[in-house]
Amino acid sequence: MNDRKSKSPLGDLGVSVAISSLNLKYQQKSVLKDLNWNINRSENWVLGGTSGSGKTSLAKIIAGLQNAIGEVKINFDTGSHLPAEVLFVESWYQFKNLEGVANFYYQQRYTSQQAKDTLTVHAELVGFGKENGLHFDHVEPILEALNFATFASSQLIELSSGEHKKLQLVKALWLKPQFLIIDQPYTGLDASSRKNLNILLDEISADGVQLILICNDSELPSSINHFAEIKNGQLVEVDSIDTVSATEKHSREIPYFLKESPVYSSQNIIKMVDVNISYGEKQVLKNINWEVKAGEKWLLQGHNGSGKSTLLSLVNGDHPQSYANELYLFGNRRGSGESIWDIKQHIGLISPEFHWYFDATSTVWQSIASGFYDTVGLFQQLPYTKSAQVDELIAYFGLTGSKNELLNTMPLGKQRLVLLARTIIKNPELLILDEPCQGLDIQQTQHFNQLVDELCSNGMTLIYVGHFESQLPTCLEKRILLENGEVKIVESLNTKTRHNEVRSNLLHGTI
Template sequence: MDLNWTINTGENWVLFGKSGSGKTSLAKIIAGLEKAIGEVNIDFKTDTNLPPEVLFVESWYQFKNLEGVANFYYQQRYTSQQAKDTLTVHAELVGYGKEKGLHFDKVEPILEALNFSSFASSQLIELSSGEHKKLQLVKALWLKPQLLIIDQPYTGLDAASRKNLNILLDEVSAKGVQMILISNDAELPASINRYAEIKDGQISVSDIRKIKSFSTEKHNREIPDFLKESPVYSSKNIIKMVDVNISYGEKQVLKNINWEVKAGEKWLLQGHNGSGKSTLLSLVNGDHPQSYANELYLFGKRRGSGESIWDIKQHIGLISPEFHWYFDASATVWQSIASGFYDTVGLFQQLPYTKSKQVDELVEYFGLTASKNELLKSLPLGKQRLVLLARTIIKNPELLILDEPCQGLDQQQTQHFNQLIDELCSNGMTLIYVGHFESQLPTCIEKRILLEKGEVKSTEVIEELI
């Protein structure tokens, strides 16, 4: 990038562009978190009580355990004893308030507006991606820095939380906070008055949001032959839950859940942040230890009948924001895809020829040939998600679980991703798809289950999703 950008007093910006165009890198340079050739000058105001600092809110929340390290693993979130290793939300906020000299009574209205007050006693490691985003936003809105930069502010948030966030952002703007939001979303705060797009390393600015067509041509690569075959189903019943309950101490997370998923069905799982979606999926994945205390059948067998977690995972392909967080950062694209055969977070053994050939076919199908030897973490987020989708389907699983798979993707990438899902699921694969935006869903979805406060509010057949 070689660009010039001036932000004047009273301007609130949205910075948009394709995933990988350099939006996050530019934001980190402005915040002083990355070095660059050239100059970045920030003139803080002296006639205000707002802190003279730039706060950059990352797209993902980085937290550490009580010993100051961040060496976590995926299943740790559901193991309550080990979850004591991290601070509670309340303790995190108390520490942040002391560090920044903030009054705690000022944070309560923000917690209430984002429907986050009930998470005070939750451990950081127990939170879902949407709940982590809320914690980031609470701290930023509480601090009210002179310049606030938020990378993907709406990631993981339900519709009500997105609406309330925009109100809160307008309120801090009225108090003098200037904002840069990195987002391709259409729903923005009313206080946003300038727009910038990064394209080909250059920045173009405008007073008006340019309406872009994000339509994409149909994916014209042919699905590999091994994915054209229907999965080999071990049972007609994929999931059966009978009066399932999950509690942490006195806090009940799931209440009397009854749900049945049959082979080949395509389900949409929805609910507000904190409604229990992630916990429900952790039962299906085999990751939740309380599954043994409930009447739960997976792939025709009752949980606790002698099968291991790994026996269950052989039937499943999974993408989730949390799984993405914990994935092996040292794995290459090729190794990441290959690890799906063994349900590991990295490749620790040599593949036989037939399996290696299947990996090569998927690398080609997803257009990743030029990147196959690069580290997964070095790719733009959109390509990382495609790699993890390839990993998820490499064994042609009976059940595909896609938990908010399009977080952080631009509209074109989301459309492309869901188009791939439709093609891949045409072979009879069973699907559970979690998504807040009904306009950004695969067309193959047939049924919906809606959770509210840990209970099934409704299940319904979907005639048509637009």
């Protein structure tokens, strides 16, 4: 069990956190082995490296959220005006409804029945402020900097992954604890928000907050002055984020059944004519006109809150307002007699929101196999040929040793790999990848995007949502850019200009 000391008068010794002989086992597997780490005052760290190495577990132990064998001493500065707390911001936001439970389903975000079932952003912040004795006028500049002030009346369940991340960050920046640990701080954030977040982190660091950021991102606050990773259960300091380890490379051949071209039911995959989506007086999509032909590879971009997730919910058949619009999917007018399952059989989808609501009590094998039936768990036995395909894909992603493990017991990065495998298992006509590389380390990201490129070379249609230029596959041919619910740009991309154009837009915060 951890030995923790709070509000220690040892602040003048210069050590904020002292960790010695820390050990952690999970299912008989050693994650941390006699780990030692001293964090001195004025030090701000990035903890990077491979998925599943123990980064998040270590952060939770420091924050007192997970037990381990060893000694962890937190020496708060008794002379500081900041709260003597260690705040851990998880990789995604775990919210509940008004009855205090989190029993949500994926499509619920888009239905009218969920109205008033969760708090609004404003109510959530008011409650947090009262609980922690904070002044509300101090949060307003943070909301403005992260472009989140306009979401005050939005229900928590209506928010996208990037918007949920912003809510987490707003709370943390408002509280300003003496020690702040953020797991994947940039997940789902557009370029402008990432830039402003770094400025805000530098400001609170100057005010005395110490930081640990768990990520592999290269665009970091200037106040970050130490870098480390966990290797073989030990903490190893490195020179920069660029020198952390990556997942071991492998050159497995893509499964044979994924080399076949998809069988298209129509050459017209998507057609939207003056599509409008509103929630009460709030219009989310405005006069959208967009066509996607079989075999095209699209990049979908836009600021957080621009309408990307709502647009994809129309394509995937999840949004009930699709019936009130002129929308054609796979050659058929929406509402002409097809069911939601008729639509989904053509599509492979991964998104942060889908990951939230997926049945995490399924095993790895069951999770991937469920992709054949578009369910959030496996409820029937697979025939031999389909079972063999699941095994092939598990081997391709290097998950054979984990195929019988429960999804919710695995590191976040490996959970995402499992759901990515589920997405492509049926070799769909349309692949929708919404921020697919969240939670993956650098090598896993490169490996997955190489797979995407190979799948698309066989004729698969692609819609790819990505905020990070370094996390895009090379096969992308066209781009649609949303701004405040409207189509701002529809353009063709080519391999020579795509990299420079997208990078320029990212650097200038336009996407």
